[in-house]
Amino acid sequence: MYSWSYITGDVPLSVDASRFRRALGSFPTGVCLVTTVGPDGKREGMTINSFASVSLTPPLVLWSIRDDTRSAEAFLTSRSYIISILASDQKEMASHFAKPALDKFAAYEDAFTLGIGGCPKLRHSAATFECSSYSRYQEGDHTILVGRVDAFTNSESTPLLFHSGQMGSVWEVAEKIPHQA
Numbered sequence: 802m803y804s805w806s807y808i809t810g811d812v813p814l815s816v817d818a819s820r821f822r823r824a825l826g827s828f829p830t831g832v833c834l835v836t837t838v839g840p841d842g843k844r845e846g847m848t849i850n851s852f853a854s855v856s857l858t859p860p861l862v863l864w865s866i867r868d869d870t871r872s873a874e875a876f877l878t879s880r881s882y883i884i885s886i887l888a889s890d891q892k893e894m895a896s897h898f899a900k901p902a903l904d905k906f907a908a909y910e911d912a913f914t915l916g917i918g919g920c921p922k923l924r925h926s927a928a929t930f931e932c933s934s935y936s937r938y939q940e941g942d943h944t945i946l947v948g949r950v951d952a953f954t955n956s957e958s959t960p961l962l963f964h965s966g967q968m969g970s971v972w973e974v975a976e977k978i979p980h981q982a
């Protein structure tokens with residue numbers, strides 16, 4: 802595999818983490834919920850914005866997970882997971898699944914059905930991708946997960962956006978950006 806570290810060397814580079822985070826936050830993204838089920842049958846779900854498309858043939862997508870999150874073990878060992886692009890009216894759910902909890906699903910039981918590999922599948926979202934685990938790349942403190950899309954739906958609902966720490970519809974997020982002439 803090609804790696805920039807062949808060029809940059811393995812010199813540890815430290816950056817001001819909060820400045821770096823703020824700079825990354827200036828890139829507007831959608832917001833997704835990724836779900837899986839552990840070997841013990843426990844459902845796991847987390848809010849992510851690292852989703853990206855990778856390939857059409859085969860159909861591949863990616864996302865990345867911070868290795869020290871509580872649910873990382875379940876996602877990294879699971880053979881399948883489901884990524885849902887959240888709609889603009891799912892902001893509360895996005896905030897809920899971004900906080901650690903023993904059973905995040907208890908508060909949203911009716912919102913889910915069962916999908917690929919027994920993973921919890923959102924009944925409503927802007928789009929949903931049911932994925933088989935395809936490859937993984939451990940980089941820094943995150944692991945990039947590439948998933949092969951075995952089934953998908955697309956409702957074309959207005960998406961939920963994330964920009965500079967703000968979540969909302971395209972109109973709510975745009976309102977918070979200082980107007981530049």
Ligand SMILES: Cc1cc2nc3c(=O)[nH]c(=O)nc-3n(C[C@H](O)[C@H](O)[C@H](O)COP(=O)(O)O)c2cc1C
Nearest residue numbers: 847848849850851865866867870871872899900901
């Ligand atoms: C908008 C948004 C995007 C996020 N994106 C990611 C991401 O791409 N990868 C990640 O590991 N955590 C991401 N997080 C943080 C996780 O949602 C958070 O750490 C969550 O508690 C992890 O679930 P767990 O505690 O059940 O393991 C994001 C949070 C928010 C609010």
